[in-house]
Amino acid sequence: MQLTLADAIENYVAHGASVALEGFTHLIPFAAAHEIIRQRKRDLHLIRMTPDLVYDQMIGMGCARKLTFSWGGNPGVGSLHRLRDAVEHHWPLPLELDEHSHAGMAAAFCAGAARLPFGTLRGYAGTDLPARNANIRSVTCPFTGETLAAVPAINPDITILHAQRADREGNVAIDGIVGAAREAALAARVLIVTVEDIVDELPPAMNAIVLPHWIVSAIVHCPGGAYPSYAQGHYTRDNAFYRQWDSVARERDSFMAWMHEHVLQQRDHRAFIESLPVARA
Amino acid sequence: MSACTRDEWMTVAAARLLQDGCVCFVGIGLPSAACNLARLTHAPRIVLIYESGTIGTRPDVLPLSIGDGELAETAAYVVPLPDIFSYYLQAGRVDIGFLGAAQIDRHGNLNSTVIGPYDAPSTRLPGAGGAPEIAMHAKQVFVMAKASRRSFVEQLDFRTSAGYLDGHGARSRSGVPGGGPRAVITDFGRLSPHPESEELQLVALFDGVSVEEARAAVGWPLSVADRIETIAPPTPHELEILRALDARTREAHARPVHLPL
Numbered sequence: 001m002q003l004t005l006a007d008a009i010e011n012y013v014a015h016g017a018s019v020a021l022e023g024f025t026h027l028i029p030f031a032a033a034h035e036i037i038r039q040r041k042r043d044l045h046l047i048r049m050t051p052d053l054v055y056d057q058m059i060g061m062g063c064a065r066k067l068t069f070s071w072g073g074n075p076g077v078g079s080l081h082r083l084r085d086a087v088e089h090h091w092p093l094p095l096e097l098d099e100h101s102h103a104g105m106a107a108a109f110c111a112g113a114a115r116l117p118f119g120t121l122r123g124y125a126g127t128d129l130p131a132r133n134a135n136i137r138s139v140t141c142p143f144t145g146e147t148l149a150a151v152p153a154i155n156p157d158i159t160i161l162h163a164q165r166a167d168r169e170g171n172v173a174i175d176g177i178v179g180a181a182r183e184a185a186l187a188a189r190v191l192i193v194t195v196e197d198i199v200d201e202l203p204p205a206m207n208a209i210v211l212p213h214w215i216v217s218a219i220v221h222c223p224g225g226a227y228p229s230y231a232q233g234h235y236t237r238d239n240a241f242y243r244q245w246d247s248v249a250r251e252r253d254s255f256m257a258w259m260h261e262h263v264l265q266q267r268d269h270r271a272f273i274e275s276l277p278v279a280r281a
Numbered sequence: 282m283s284a285c286t287r288d289e290w291m292t293v294a295a296a297r298l299l300q301d302g303c304v305c306f307v308g309i310g311l312p313s314a315a316c317n318l319a320r321l322t323h324a325p326r327i328v329l330i331y332e333s334g335t336i337g338t339r340p341d342v343l344p345l346s347i348g349d350g351e352l353a354e355t356a357a358y359v360v361p362l363p364d365i366f367s368y369y370l371q372a373g374r375v376d377i378g379f380l381g382a383a384q385i386d387r388h389g390n391l392n393s394t395v396i397g398p399y400d401a402p403s404t405r406l407p408g409a410g411g412a413p414e415i416a417m418h419a420k421q422v423f424v425m426a427k428a429s430r431r432s433f434v435e436q437l438d439f440r441t442s443a444g445y446l447d448g449h450g451a452r453s454r455s456g457v458p459g460g461g462p463r464a465v466i467t468d469f470g471r472l473s474p475h476p477e478s479e480e481l482q483l484v485a486l487f488d489g490v491s492v493e494e495a496r497a498a499v500g501w502p503l504s505v506a507d508r509i510e511t512i513a514p515p516t517p518h519e520l521e522i523l524r525a526l527d528a529r530t531r532e533a534h535a536r537p538v539h540l541p542l
Contacts, residue, residue, distance in 0.1 A: 024333050024362055025348025049362075050410075073407030075346030076309050080407075087405040099394075102332060103366040103414040110363050122371055125457045126390070126443025127413045132399050176353045177333045179362045209361075224540050232350050234541060239345040239534040270542065278538055 001170050001219055005268065008192050008218040009035045012158055013044075016065075020047040020156040020188065021054060024179020025075060025237070028054050028229035029162040029194055031222045031269035037061045038264060047156050049105050049180060053228070053245050056080040057263070059095060060255050068098040068154065070105040077242055081249040091252065099133055104151050109180045111153035112187030123149040159188035162226040163211075164233060165197040170213035173202045176232030178209050185211050194222040196234050224273055238278060285515050287427075287468040289523060290487055292318060293515040295379075295425055295466045303376040304328045306415055309347050311425045312379035314523065315466075317343060321522050330369065332411045334360045342533040343526060351533075366411070370418050373458065378419030380412050380442065380462075381426055384434050387480050387501045389424065389444025389462035391416065392437040399439060409441050416442035421463040428467040428498035435501050445479035452479070469495045470512055475504070485510040 003011070013019060013036055021029045033054045036044075045066040046055055053074065058064055060082030072083050086095040100108070107119030120139055130136040130149075139150040161181050163174045172193050174181060185191050193211070198221050202210070225231075228238040248258045266272045285293075288311065295315035299305065301324040307316045317340065320327045329338050333348035337357030344352050353359050360368075369375060382391035383406050393412060397403035416422055422444075426432060444462045445452045452461055462481075465472040470486035482504040483495050488511050496503050515523070 025346045026333070026350070026353070069408070071408050071410035072405075075348075076344070079405075084405045088402060099408060101409040101413040102362070102411045103371070106363040106366050121367070121414075122417065122458070123414050125413070125417050126440065126446050126452070126455060127409070128394075128399075128440045129409065129413070176350065177335065177348045177359060179333065179348070182361055183363060224542050227538075227540060230350055230538075232353060236350055236536075236538055237346065238538045239349070240537075242345065243534075273540060273542065278540060 001216070002198070003218045003220055005031060005035050005194065005220045005222055008220050009039055012190050012192060012217065013041055015041055016043040017157040018045040018047060020154070020159045020184045022048060022159060022161055022179060022181045022184040023226070023229065024049060024177055024181070025052070026177040026179065026229065027162045027174065027181065027226050027231060028052055029160045029225060030054055030227060030229060031162070031225035032160045032192065032194055033058055034263045034269060034272060036063060037259070047154060049102055050075070051080060051083055053080070053242065056082040056249055057259065059083055059086050060092070060249065061259055062092045064095060065093065066096040066098065068100070068105070070100045070102045074242060074246060077246050082255060085252070098135055099129065100136070100151065101129065104136065104149065105154070106180055106183070108151040108154040109183035109187055112155045113183045116153055118150045118152050120148045120150050154187055156184065156188045158190045158192065159184045160192045160194070161185060162194045162231065164195065164231055165199050165202065166193060166195045166219045167199055167202050170216045170219050171202060172211040172216060172219070173205065174209045174211070182209050182211070186215065190217045191215055192218045192220065194220040194225040196223050196225070196231050222269055225269060227273060227278070241278070285520055289515055289520065291425060291466055291468055292523060293519050294471065294512050295423060296322065298423065298464060299324050299327060299377065302326045304330065304374065306330050306332070306370065306375045306378040306419060308379045308381060309344065310381060312381065313343050314526070315425070316379070317526060318519065318523050321526065322519060330365065330375065332362065332365055334362050334365050336360060341529060343530040345534055366414060370414055373418060373420070375419045376421065378415035378422050380415060380422055380424050382424065382441070384432055384437050385424060385426055385465065386434060386437050386444070388446060388448045389465065389474065389481055390437055390440050390446065391424065391442045391444065392439045394439040394441045396438050412442040416444070416459070417457050418459045421460045424462050424465040426465065426467055428469060430498070430500040433499040433501070445474060448479035449477065450479070469498060480504060482506050483509060485512050487512050488514055
């Protein structure tokens with residue numbers, strides 16, 4: 001069950017699969033995304049509440065045919081230019097959008113984790129989103145007659161997370177901001193987790209988020225695997241990198257040059273980090 | 282102390298609207314600055330919730346993203362994101378929700394999705410995020426947005442979140458529970474809905490700003506309340522706290538990351 005990152009991606013991520021790399025700002029699995037890019041996976045249905053830089057890179061590198069999401073910006077900075085280019089100019093490929101609100105997508109992940117067919121919420125009222133997305137419908141409560149919003153369950157073929165630690169049996173512990181990581185993990189058919197540390201025994205934490213070994217398909221030891229996102233207790237978010245991404249990704253040429261130099265020409269995540277100024281910090 | 286910027290004035294004007302002890306659903310940018318300024322001045326018991334799941338957070342520096350580690354480290358507790366939207370926001374446990382937008386119309390409806398047609402936008406904006414349900418469920422919504430004829434528009438390109446819909450009670454008739462956009466804080470002053478028509482009208486101006494300047498910045502014929510409040514400039518104390526917060530933030534965001542490899 002413990003694999004190298006290259007083997008985990010090769011074994012589990014098929015062309016055309018639906019893939020959720022979750023982690024809400026925190027613990028974004030960048031190393032796994034870069035390996036998917038290196039292995040030239042194509043035609044993926046990408047699922048993430050906040051596409052963030054991680055999907056900006058995958059979309060710009062031509063990995064995606066469809067995106068399920070709820071907020072597609074560079075947090076606190078501005079646009080995701082590669083996402084915009086795909087939507088506005090179909091470059092490098094057209095991108096089908098399945099667009100939600102955070103509350104709607106959270107409900108869809110919860111339904112997926114519970115293996116229910118749909119999630120329900122008081123949401124989307126007075127918005128144009130339902131008119132543009134057939135996946136946002138309504139349902140009548142059988143008890144009160146109230147009309148509620150309904151969204152189909154999200155059950156990704158593969159969910160990939162980054163976490164602080166796993167034990168040798170494959171139990172995974174996450175702390176800090178967890179977003180919808182737990183729901184995305186339990187909703188998936190296959191779960192891959194990259195971790196900072198593999199330990200003999202997880203620290204006792206009765207109410208912490210733990211993903212038990214029998215729902216985890218593969219553990220990958222990958223220190224720094226969330227960088228330039230962060231791992232609470234290990235390293236902080238590289239906010240300067242997020243700011244600089246705005247100019248890297250603004251133009252196709254500068255984006256492609258950066259991806260070639262720092263991702264495609266690097267053999268793994270450690271080499272990626274060593275190719276950046278952060279390695280010398 | 283040097284003269285303040287309009288951003289600082291907006292931030293201070295928004296902060297002054299927040300009562301001690303209120304529960305605020307905070308967005309990134311000016312709302313985050315306003316909420317933390319309130320916490321560091323007149324409202325030490327304000328409860329700040331960020332949608333990443335941090336509750337009762339007391340950041341020493343402003344976060345760049347909605348999920349910076351600073352928010353978790355200084356929170357009273359951190360919950361999964363679905364809990365925030367279901368058990369807190371949808372359950373009616375948020376007093377004030379802050380929103381921004383690329384476009385706002387005269388009834389406080391907001392667009393943060395696209396400029397141009399949805400299927401072939403000239404500008405693809407980030408999208409909804411938490412906004413539609415914050416707009417629905419918060420007891421009051423405060424909007425912070427700089428005014429121009431491109432942003433305060435006659436007709437939205439897309440309605441991402443509901444204000445008062447077409448006004449005259451349309452929102453409450455549709456069964457939307459929250460109170461809607463009670464205040465729009467902008468860079469000339471403040472708009473609030475008329476009690477009957479629910480059309481946004483000018484209710485407050487920054488000291489020294491004219492009604493004409495406000496009208497020129499709004500893309501619909503702006504109506505003016507019978508009495509217009511004057512918003513005093515930031516006090517030296519408010520400016521000192523805000524600028525110190527901004528300085529700490531700039532320093533923290535430029536700090537190199539150490540990766541323990």
